[in-house]
Amino acid sequence: xxxxxxxxxxxxxxxxxxYALIALGLTLVFGTLGVVNFxxxxxxxxxxxxxxxxxxxxxxxxVTVDPTKLSPWxxxxxxxxxxxxAWFGDFGAVLVNYSVPASIIITIPIMLxxxxxxxxxxxxxxxxxxxxxxILVTFGLAIVxxxxxxxxxxxxxxxxxxxxxxxxAADIGAFLGMQANVITYPIWRLVYFLFSFAIIAGVFAFLxxxxxxxxxxxxxxxxxxxxxxxxxxxxxxxxxxxxxxxxAGMAGVMYTPILPPNYHIxxxxxxxxxxxxxxxxxxxxxxxxxxxxxxxxxxxxASMTQVKSLIPGIDQIIIYLxxxxxxxxxxxxxxGRRGVMES
Amino acid sequence: MTLLKRGLSRRRVLQxxxxxxxxxxVSPLIFSKGAWAQEFCNNPTGDTVxxxxxxxxxxxxxxxxxxxxxxxxxxxxxxxxEGDGGLINVLTPTALKGNGVLGKKVAFVTSDSQxxxxxxxxxxxxxxxxDGAIMVTGGSSSAEAIAVQGLCQEMGxxxxxxxxxxxxxxxxxxxxxxxxxxxxAYQSGIGLAPAIVDAYGAxxxxxxxxxxxxxGWTQExxxxxxxxxxxxxxxxxxxxxxxxxxxxxxxxxVLNSGADVLILNxxxxxxxxxxxxxxxxxxxxxxxxxxxxxxxxxxxxxLMAKGAGANIKGIFGTSNWHWNLQDPGTxxxxxxxxxxxxxxxxxxxxxxxxxxxxxxxAVERAGTFYPPEVIKALEGFEFDGMGNGPTLYRAEDHQxxxxxxxxxxxxAPTSEYDVLNIVKEIPRDAVAYxxxxxGGDLGxxxxxxxx
Numbered sequence: 001x002x003x004x005x006x007x008x009x010x011x012x013x014x015x016x017x018x019y020a021l022i023a024l025g026l027t028l029v030f031g032t033l034g035v036v037n038f039x040x041x042x043x044x045x046x047x048x049x050x051x052x053x054x055x056x057x058x059x060x061x062x063v064t065v066d067p068t069k070l071s072p073w074x075x076x077x078x079x080x081x082x083x084x085x086a087w088f089g090d091f092g093a094v095l096v097n098y099s100v101p102a103s104i105i106i107t108i109p110i111m112l113x114x115x116x117x118x119x120x121x122x123x124x125x126x127x128x129x130x131x132x133x134x135i136l137v138t139f140g141l142a143i144v145x146x147x148x149x150x151x152x153x154x155x156x157x158x159x160x161x162x163x164x165x166x167x168x169a170a171d172i173g174a175f176l177g178m179q180a181n182v183i184t185y186p187i188w189r190l191v192y193f194l195f196s197f198a199i200i201a202g203v204f205a206f207l208x209x210x211x212x213x214x215x216x217x218x219x220x221x222x223x224x225x226x227x228x229x230x231x232x233x234x235x236x237x238x239x240x241x242x243x244x245x246x247x248a249g250m251a252g253v254m255y256t257p258i259l260p261p262n263y264h265i266x267x268x269x270x271x272x273x274x275x276x277x278x279x280x281x282x283x284x285x286x287x288x289x290x291x292x293x294x295x296x297x298x299x300x301x302a303s304m305t306q307v308k309s310l311i312p313g314i315d316q317i318i319i320y321l322x323x324x325x326x327x328x329x330x331x332x333x334x335x336g337r338r339g340v341m342e343s
Numbered sequence: 344m345t346l347l348k349r350g351l352s353r354r355r356v357l358q359x360x361x362x363x364x365x366x367x368x369v370s371p372l373i374f375s376k377g378a379w380a381q382e383f384c385n386n387p388t389g390d391t392v393x394x395x396x397x398x399x400x401x402x403x404x405x406x407x408x409x410x411x412x413x414x415x416x417x418x419x420x421x422x423x424x425e426g427d428g429g430l431i432n433v434l435t436p437t438a439l440k441g442n443g444v445l446g447k448k449v450a451f452v453t454s455d456s457q458x459x460x461x462x463x464x465x466x467x468x469x470x471x472x473x474d475g476a477i478m479v480t481g482g483s484s485s486a487e488a489i490a491v492q493g494l495c496q497e498m499g500x501x502x503x504x505x506x507x508x509x510x511x512x513x514x515x516x517x518x519x520x521x522x523x524x525x526x527x528a529y530q531s532g533i534g535l536a537p538a539i540v541d542a543y544g545a546x547x548x549x550x551x552x553x554x555x556x557x558x559g560w561t562q563e564x565x566x567x568x569x570x571x572x573x574x575x576x577x578x579x580x581x582x583x584x585x586x587x588x589x590x591x592x593x594x595x596x597v598l599n600s601g602a603d604v605l606i607l608n609x610x611x612x613x614x615x616x617x618x619x620x621x622x623x624x625x626x627x628x629x630x631x632x633x634x635x636x637x638x639x640x641x642x643x644x645x646l647m648a649k650g651a652g653a654n655i656k657g658i659f660g661t662s663n664w665h666w667n668l669q670d671p672g673t674x675x676x677x678x679x680x681x682x683x684x685x686x687x688x689x690x691x692x693x694x695x696x697x698x699x700x701x702x703x704x705a706v707e708r709a710g711t712f713y714p715p716e717v718i719k720a721l722e723g724f725e726f727d728g729m730g731n732g733p734t735l736y737r738a739e740d741h742q743x744x745x746x747x748x749x750x751x752x753x754x755a756p757t758s759e760y761d762v763l764n765i766v767k768e769i770p771r772d773a774v775a776y777x778x779x780x781x782g783g784d785l786g787x788x789x790x791x792x793x794x
Contacts, residue, residue, distance in 0.1 A: 012592075072667070157612055159652060184625050186624055186625070189623070258589065258623075260650070302592075303593055308581070
C-alpha cells in the first residue's frame with residue numbers, strides 16, 4: 001500500500017508542478033497589471049507550438065519523386081532526405097533528438113515579443129476598464145490565437161518525442177534503497193517537475209532579490225507612490241507581462257512530450273489554472289503555487305480505485321469540490337489579500 | 344356555438360374546408376393512390392441529391408474525421424462517374440452505374456461534430472432541415488452515432504453510421520433508419536481474446552482503463568467476458584473521462600495492482616495519449632507475477648498507430664479492415680485513395696466510403712429515395728467485393744456481419760503507414776452472434792411526411 005500512496009503522491013507533485021507553473025504566470029499578470037488574462041492558456045499553447053515549429057524546421061527534408069517506382073498504395077514513391085543531418089552530421093542528429101528542450105532557445109524571445117506586443121498593443125487599453133471587459137478581450141484574443149494555430153498546423157495533435165536518453169521510467173524505489181521495480185516513474189515527468197520547480201524558484205528569486213523585482217513588488221503594493229518617485233512602473237509591468245508569457249510558453253514547450261499539442265491545449269488548461277489562482281488567492285504568487293500542488297495531489301489521490309469505490313466519479317469533480325469548500329471557508333482563497341477584486 | 348349562431352352552419356364549415364383543401368393543391372395527393380407515401384423528408388426534386396456528412400473534424404477523433412471526409416469526397420466522385428470508379432467496379436451485386444444516384448448528381452454538405460454527441464445532433468438537424476440532406480452519414484464516436492441515429496429515426500432520414508464500435512449502436516439503441524458497416528466491441532472481444540491468450544498464456548490478470556461512455560463500457564464488458572471465459576482474471580476496471588489528456592493518475596495505480604496486462608479501452612487521441620503515457624511509465628519493460636507486462640488495445644486504427652509511433656510495436660488489437668489486405672476490393676480502394684491523397688486509407692475512411700456506396704446502391708436497387716423502400720433494400724443485403732469478404736447487412740439489427748482482423752503493431756515498419764501487421768482474419772461465422780442478446784427495438788419504417 002505504501003508504494004501505491006507514494007506513487008500517487010509523486011504523481012500529485014508532478015501534476016501540481018504543471019498547474020502551479022501555469023497559474024504562476026496568470027497570477028503574475030493579475031498581481032502586477034490587475035488584468036484577468038483569459039489569453040494565458042493561449043500563451044501556453046503558443047509555447048507548445050514553438051516546440052512544434054522548431055522540430056519541423058529541424059526535420060525539413062528534400063523530397064524527390066521517383067516516377068519509376070510506386071508506393072504500396074499506388075502513389076509515386078517519394079524519396080526523402082533530412083536536411084539538418086545532411087548539413088550538420090551527428091550534431092544535427094543530436095539537435096533533432098533534443099529538439100524539445102532545445103526549442104526553449106527560440107521560445108524565450110518569441111514569447112517575450114508576443115507578451116510585450118500583446119500588452120502594448122491591446123491589453124494596456126483595458127487597464128481602467130471593468131474586469132468583465134478584460135475577460136472578454138483576452139478571451140477573444142485566445143480564440144484568435146487558437147484559430148491561427150489551427151489554420152497553420154491543422155486541428156490534430158502533433159506528437160513531440162522526448163530525447164531518447166530521457167525516455168522510459170526511473171526506478172525511484174531502488175534509488176531510495178527499496179525493492180527494485182516497485183516505485184518507478186517516467187523520467188521526463190521528473191524532468192518536468194524539476195524544471196517547474198526551477199522556474200518557480202527563479203521567478204520568486206527574481207522578484208525577491210533583484211532591484212527590478214523589488215520595484216515591481218513595490219508597484220504591486222502601491223503603484224501610484226512608486227510612480228511619484230519617478231520610476232516608470234508601466235514599463236516594468238510591461239516587461240512582467242512578457243515574463244509571464246515566457247513562463248507560460250516554457251511550460252507549454254516542456255509539456256509537449258507528455259501531451260501532444262493541438263490548438264485547443266491552452267483552453268484545456270485555462271479553466272484549471274483559473275481555479276488554481278482563485279483557490280490560491282487572486283494575485284498571490286505563493287497562493288498559486290500552493291494551490292497548484294494541493295489540487296494536483298488531491299486529484300491524484302481521488303483517482304485511486306479505493307477512493308473511487310467509496311465515492312464514484314470523485315476524480316472528475318475533486319478540484320471543483322475543493323475549490324467550493326475553500327472559497328466557502330476562505331472567500332479570498334488560501335493566501336488572498338483584502339481588497340483584491342473587491343469593491 | 345357562438346359562431347354557428349352568427350350564421351356559420353356545419354355545411355358552411357365543410358364547404359369552406361373542402362374548398363381550402365382543393366385550393367392548396369393537397370387534393371391530388373389524397374386522391375392519387377401512393378402519392379402521399381412518396382412525400383417524405385427531403386425528397387430530391389432537382390437534378391442533384393445531397394448527402395449530409397457529419398464528421399468530427401475537431402476533438403478527440405479529429406484524425407478519423409479528416410480521413411472520413413477524404414473518403415466521402417472520393418465516394419461522391421466515383422458515384423458521379425469521375426475518377427477510376429473505385430469499388431463500384433468490384434462490388435457484387437451492384438446496381439450502381441457511375442451516373443449519380445437514380446440519374447441525379449450527388450452533392451454533399453459537411454458539419455463538424457467536434458466529437459460531441461450534442462453538436463453532432465445539432466449538425467445533423469441543420470443538414471436535414473436547412474441543406475436538404477437525403478441521407479446522413481459519418482461520425483467517429485458511438486455517442487455521436489447513437490444520438491444522430493435517434494434523430495434520423497425521428498426525422499425519417501437514413502443514417503449510414505461511420506466509425507462506431509459500441510454494441511449499443513446496433514444493440515439496445517438500434518434504429519430502423521440506422522445502419523452500421525463497422526464491426527462492434529463484442530466482435531472485437533471474441534475475435535481478439537483467443538489470439539492474446541495464445542500469445543500471453545491463460546494465466547493472466549488484466550487491468551482495464553476504459554473511456555467513460557457507451558463505446559468504452561461495451562468494449563470493456565466484451566473484453567472482460569471474452570478473456571475471463573478463457574481463464575484470465577480481471578483485477579480492476581477503471582473509467583476515465585473522454586478526452587482526459589493526462590492519464591498519469593490512472594496509470595500509477597496499475598503499477599502495483601498485481602495485474603500483468605493493461606487493456607486500454609480507449610480510441611483516437613485518448614488511445615495515443617494513454618498508450619504513450621503507459622509506455623513512459625515503463626509498463627512495457629516491467630515484469631509482474633513473473634511474466635512480462637503486456638498492453639492490449641482492443642480497437643486499433645492505423646491513424647492512432649501512426650500517432651503513437653514506436654509505442655505501438657508488438658501490441659495486439661483488432662481492426663475492421665486494413666489497406667494491406669490483398670483482395671481485389673482492398674487493392675482497388677487503396678489504389679484510388681492513394682492516388683488521390685498520397686497515403687493509404689484508414690479503416691475509418693474505408694467504412695465511410697463503403698457506407699456511401701451501399702446507400703447509393705440500395706437506392707438504385709429500390710428505384711426510389713423513399714426511405715422505407717431503401718431500408719428494405721439494405722436489410723438482409725448480401726454482398727462482396729468491398730474488402731471484408733462476403734458480407735451480410737443483417738435485417739434484425741442492421742449490423743454488417745463480416746470478417747474481423749486481429750492485428751499487431753509492426754516491429755519493423757517500412758514506412759510511416761506500415762504500422763500494423765495482420766495476424767489473423769477471423770471468419771465472419773466465428774464473430775456472428777444472436778442479434779437479440781443486446782436487446783433493443785428497430786422501430787417503424789414509416790417516414791415522417793415532412794421533416
